[in-house]
Amino acid sequence: xxxxxxxxxxxxxxxxxxxxxxxxxxxxxxxxxxxxxxxxxxxxxxxxxxxxxxxxxxxxxxxxxxxxxxxxxxxxxxxxxxxxxxxxxxxxxxxxxxxxxxxxxxxxxxxxxxxxxxxxxxxxxxxxxxxxxxxxxxxxxxxxxxxxxxxxxxxxxxxxxxxxxxxxxxxxxxxxxxxxxxxxxxxxxxxxxxxxxxxxxxxxxxxxxxxxxxxxxxxxxxxxxxxxxxxxxxxxxxxxxxxxxxxxxxxxxxxxxxxxxxxxxxxxxxxxxxxxxxxxxxxxxxxxxxxxxxxxxxxxxxxxxxxxxxxxxxxxxx
Numbered sequence: 001x002x003x004x005x006x007x008x009x010x011x012x013x014x015x016x017x018x019x020x021x022x023x024x025x026x027x028x029x030x031x032x033x034x035x036x037x038x039x040x041x042x043x044x045x046x047x048x049x050x051x052x053x054x055x056x057x058x059x060x061x062x063x064x065x066x067x068x069x070x071x072x073x074x075x076x077x078x079x080x081x082x083x084x085x086x087x088x089x090x091x092x093x094x095x096x097x098x099x100x101x102x103x104x105x106x107x108x109x110x111x112x113x114x115x116x117x118x119x120x121x122x123x124x125x126x127x128x129x130x131x132x133x134x135x136x137x138x139x140x141x142x143x144x145x146x147x148x149x150x151x152x153x154x155x156x157x158x159x160x161x162x163x164x165x166x167x168x169x170x171x172x173x174x175x176x177x178x179x180x181x182x183x184x185x186x187x188x189x190x191x192x193x194x195x196x197x198x199x200x201x202x203x204x205x206x207x208x209x210x211x212x213x214x215x216x217x218x219x220x221x222x223x224x225x226x227x228x229x230x231x232x233x234x235x236x237x238x239x240x241x242x243x244x245x246x247x248x249x250x251x252x253x254x255x256x257x258x259x260x261x262x263x264x265x266x267x268x269x270x271x272x273x274x275x276x277x278x279x280x281x282x283x284x285x286x287x288x289x290x291x292x293x294x295x296x297x298x299x300x301x302x303x304x305x306x307x308x309x310x311x312x313x314x315x316x317x318x
Contacts, residue, residue: 052078118145280296
């Protein structure tokens with residue numbers, strides 16, 4: 001099938017020794033204060049630039065969060081790309097981390113807000129580097145933000161959608177809950193809450209069991225309502241630029257079917273399936289959930305074989 005690749009697990013030839021990449025801190029304009037991030041760039045001044053858009057929740061510029069995720073996926077990705085001659089900027093979302101002062105309430109956001117910030121970052125990066133365009137690399141929910149931003153931006157080189165959903169958030173959340181919960185009563189309540197949010201209405205969580213209540217925190221329900229109205233496949237179909245879709249076969253949050261839905265919506269896209277990679281792009285040797293989840297808290301693990309090669313190869317070829 002055209003555009004379909006199963007990533008090779010063979011290692012690349014040893015790279016020629018090169019100077020260490022240069023790290024610097026960068027800012028882009030936010031609504032009420034600056035957005036902040038980290039640029040990691042090879043010494044080459046004409047290097048292509050990738051903007052890494054983080055996934056959902058309180059995920060920071062390195063790919064970590066206070067919810068137990070310490071895989072440092074984005075930092076490792078930035079380092080891998082720099083070794084291949086590609087610059088990157090990884091960011092804290094508005095209202096979080098270094099970008100906490102960008103808005104008064106980090107929970108009062110929409111996907112369009114994040115897309116607006118992505119476009120502000122693209123302009124800042126172009127002004128700083130002189131790059132004619134910037135690649136958007138969206139991980140998980142960041143893939144949807146990349147697709148949203150690309151609908152109205154003209155200075156984007158293309159999209160790299162990594163572990164990105166290919167269906168609306170409500171459908172993806174249902175699938176995750178049904179895969180991870182066995183309590184029928186909890187599932188009925190969660191399904192009902194998702195139905196209500198999809199209808200554009202807020203949910204009363206006062207009688208909801210703690211096991212699922214945090215998913216429907218009243219502070220983020222406005223954001224959830226907005227996000228559930230977006231169909232990533234529809235956005236992919238509307239985008240006309242180059243697209244790379246990278247998906248791990250051992251991802252327990254986003255499925256291969258999601259990647260295939262994006263590929264079907266954008267037939268010219270290149271799809272790379274990584275047999276042993278999970279959602280945080282670490283290699284997992286078996287199908288046990290415990291082994292998979294353990295990698296989320298281990299920054300010492302390298303990225304799965306093929307991740308950096310697939311992204312760097314796609315970017316440098318263009």
